[in-house]
Amino acid sequence: MKIYQVGGAVRDRLLGLPVQDVDYVVVGSTPEAMLAAGYRPVGKDFPVFLHPRSHEEYALARTERKTAAGYKGFAFYTDASVTLEEDLIRRDLTINAMALGDDGQIIDPYGGQADLAARVLRHVSPAFEEDPVRILRLARFAARFSAPGQEFSVAPETMQLMRNMVAAGEVDALVPERVWQEIARGLMEQRPSRMIEILKECGALARLLPELLRLWGVPQPLHYHPEGDTGVHCMLVVDQAAQRGYPLAVRFAALLHDLGKGVTDPAAWPAHHGHEALGVPLTDAVCQRLRVPADCRDLAVMTTREHGVCGQAAILRPATIADLFQRCDAYRKPDRFRAMLLAIECDYCGRTGYETREFRQKALLEAALQAALSVDAGAVAKACTTPARIPEAVRSARIDAIRAWRKSTDLPTGEDDGAVCAAS
Template identity: 70%
Template sequence: MKTYVVGGAVRDALLGLPVQDRDHVVIGATPEQMLAQGFTPVGKDFPVFLHPKTHEEYALARTERKTAAGYKGFVFHTDPEVTLEQDLVRRDLTINAIARDEHGVLTDPFNGRADLEKGIFRHVSAAFEEDPVRILRLARFAARFSVAPHAFVVAPETMALMKSMVQAGEVDALVAERVWQEISRGLMEQKPSRMFEVLRECGALERLMPELNALWGVPQPPKFHPEIDTGVHIMLVVDYAAQQGFSLPIRFAALLHDLGKGTTDPATWPRHHGHEERGITLVKNLCERLKVPSDCRDLAIMTARDHGNVGRSREMRAATLQDMLERNDAFRKPQRFLDMLKASECDCFGRSGLENIQFPQVSFLTSVLNAALSVNAGEVAQKFLGQPQKIAEAIRIARIDAIRLVTQDKLQAEISAL
């Protein structure tokens, strides 16, 4: 019986990166031997155990055989006779197929260290094509390892293999929950655009998120979007969100805010009148299909609908601003409204050559929100006891008056600064 650290822990250590979790593979052992040493079984499909003290995962060396489409269609086989190399050959990428024993000696049968040094994602064997989740994982790794000195590219033969997997329909067999899991994790990496670029190149993005894929090749007015291509713009937007360290819901909303531009009349391009309204249905459909959590879904819908209004907000009347707050449930959920402003900020700064422009709408609408929230709805309601039909309108008017005061003050301050 011998144990090895495998996978990401070895990879990240060789790259000089922090190691978060350590996975182990055990050679020459049986489940009974693991139990006798105090390990706790947790694996359902194959024997995985938790160490009695460290609680790190220890998996018995195994082989596998493809039996059905999708990532669940496998039969696993564990046996004390399974070798370390037989276990490593089933792994996805050469950089994840390196093992280290307790003395620090590396086992690297597929030249993973060389690919680490060159910055290459390369599949270990033809077994890669049996699991479509590996396409998503590789794309996620591309988002993580995207900045020098750890900027990785996909080996041509691996990209060709992924394309053939997509064409064979393997990606279509993925369950929504697993797709969302990988997409959401990739969005939280340092350069999410790389994930979508890899998925688009192999054809998987068109199958998984066709609404997003449709944005490439759609032009925008060069005066406001020097990058012109809407798909390119979206990638700049989501990378800006990552650079700011924004939360997952904000990054997801930034990603989907312009979906409607892919469905406007090409005869009107590069203009996209009404794309905000069109985007609402597209965002809802995508979120339902991928079973996106409600916090991400709701913020994405709000942003798709109102990011244009955020941009125009300083030209709006107080009543229109109040209606926007109410439409977005900002009085009950003010933080979510502020998150929409951040997603809209990403839209502003995700423009090639216009990264240093100003976006005062965030501070402006924050002041508008605070002014509206300062109205004591209970006190207003007390003035209309016995007249419940008048209370809602009275509160609305009070909020409009509060907004009008703060917007006038801001306008006067700007005039004074000239």
């Protein structure tokens, strides 16, 4: 029996990156021998065991055979005769198909070290095309390894293979939960736009997120958007969210915030009046289709609907601001409202030349919300003699609080603080 470290742990060591999780492959053993050695079985699809002391996972070397469409359609074979090379050849990318022996030697039968040096993502064997999840994984790796000047490219033959998989309908067989899982992980990588670019290039984006794909080629007013193209803008926005270290819900909202621009009247382009309302059903449809968790769904829908009005905060009346808070349930969920402002901040800064500019509407709305939250709604209700008028009395008190705060503040006005974001 021989034990090897495999996959990401070996790759990351060679890249000089921190090693998070270590995967082990056991060659020359059987389930019975593993049990006799004290390992505890945990695998359902193929034999995986927990080490009796470290509780790390050890998988028996295996081969696999495609039996049906999708990523679950596999039959696995494990036996003491399965070699390390046979196990590695079934893996996705050459940079993930290396092993490290207990003697410190790298076993690299498929050129992973050369591809690491060349920063190329290349499939190991034609078996890649049997698992459509690998398209998403490759795109996610591209988003992870994307430091400026150190981006990984996709080998031309691998890109063609992925296009063939899309054409064959393999991507359509993916279950929504797995698609969301991989997209969510990709959004949390260093440069999420790289993931989207790969999916777009191979054709998978058209199957998974057609609402987003529609944005490329949609023009925007150059005065507000020097980058010109709506799809390009959305990539800048989601990368802003990543660079700022914002959480998943904010990054997802940043990605989808402008879906409505894909369905505005082309005769009016580059203007996109009303795109916020048009985008709401599109954002909701994406979330329903991918079964997106409620926190990410709610923030994405709210950001799509409200990013235009929030961009005009400096010129809004106190009553309009109070109604915005009410509409967003900000009095009960102020942290979610603040998270939306983070996504809208990325919308503002996700434009060529605006990357480091201050989004002053964020601080303005945060302060206005704090003023509105200072109102004791219970005391207002108690003082109201007509129960039916309590909601309006509370609303009026909050408007008065926002108005009083505004009078005490020297608010900036002008194009940069209002109309620019309204058009974004």
